[in-house]
Amino acid sequence: MLLLLDIGNTNTHAGLADAKRVRRHTNFPTGSWANGAAANHLRRFCGINRIDGVALCSVVPKVTPKVRALAKRLWKLPCFELTARTIRGVTINYPKPDAIGPDRLANAVAVKHYFGAPAVVVDFGTAVTFDVVDRQGNFVGGIIAPGLSVMTDYLHEKTALLPRIRIHQVGGVIGKSTEQAMLIGTVHGYRGLVRELIVELKRELKAPRLPVVATGGFAKIIASKLPEISAVKPNLTLEGVRLVWLANRCIAI
Numbered sequence: 001m002l003l004l005l006d007i008g009n010t011n012t013h014a015g016l017a018d019a020k021r022v023r024r025h026t027n028f029p030t031g032s033w034a035n036g037a038a039a040n041h042l043r044r045f046c047g048i049n050r051i052d053g054v055a056l057c058s059v060v061p062k063v064t065p066k067v068r069a070l071a072k073r074l075w076k077l078p079c080f081e082l083t084a085r086t087i088r089g090v091t092i093n094y095p096k097p098d099a100i101g102p103d104r105l106a107n108a109v110a111v112k113h114y115f116g117a118p119a120v121v122v123d124f125g126t127a128v129t130f131d132v133v134d135r136q137g138n139f140v141g142g143i144i145a146p147g148l149s150v151m152t153d154y155l156h157e158k159t160a161l162l163p164r165i166r167i168h169q170v171g172g173v174i175g176k177s178t179e180q181a182m183l184i185g186t187v188h189g190y191r192g193l194v195r196e197l198i199v200e201l202k203r204e205l206k207a208p209r210l211p212v213v214a215t216g217g218f219a220k221i222i223a224s225k226l227p228e229i230s231a232v233k234p235n236l237t238l239e240g241v242r243l244v245w246l247a248n249r250c251i252a253i
Contacts, residue, residue, distance in 0.1 A: 001049045002245065003042070003075075005067060006103055006237045007058035009126040010149075011217070012038065014045060015238040022235045022242065033063045039070050051075045055245040057082040057102035057237065080245050082106055088247030089113060089240075093138040100139070106240030107131045107215065108139040110233075113243055115211040120201055121236060122194060122229070124216035126150060130197060134205060143197055148186055148218050155182065169221055191226050198228045 006013040015025040032038040054071040058064045071079040084097035089109035107121040121131040130143035155162045175181030202210045214223045215236040223229040
């Protein structure tokens, strides 16, 4: 089995995969790499499975050496890291390739592989990113907006009366409580943001039938009433890491 790790600012998404697809996945806080809890979580997650390779993409550089050390200690394996220099499956048409988040490159590889080109990924993480693959199959950039939790946490932290809320589906557009009002502004309002940006991307790419794939923690909630979203794929980033690992034939760097 191949152990895949998508290390985000808030959570680490881990998966076990074979040559065909991700078979199992789990999440745990990225902060747990600091105290050793992440190692224990991965040990339990992997269980008795034989680990033949470890591959990661990370937007938290200080965690990457910890992953490398863990792979050597537990499985005696080097660790493959997806970067702009190791990417396979898409070409990059971007002024500073090394500045692109590796998770965004993984998304681009996976969406092109499964949905063709042009295509767009909307990744609902700590930040919400739109990752764009053009008609020629190039990653050409995208859009970054504050994530849903960032918005609601900011409101809580910067105001005296607004509570911290848990984001979930909400009906109607007139809140009967402070929490409802915040949820409506967040969930329904965010759908409006996503919808408008998709309209502009379709126009710029000249692609009225543009596939738009959602992934990340809040993808299912936001996409549920957005017909502009073609599919929700929770493991899309991990699948991108898997595809790049296979293309590189697990050459460690």
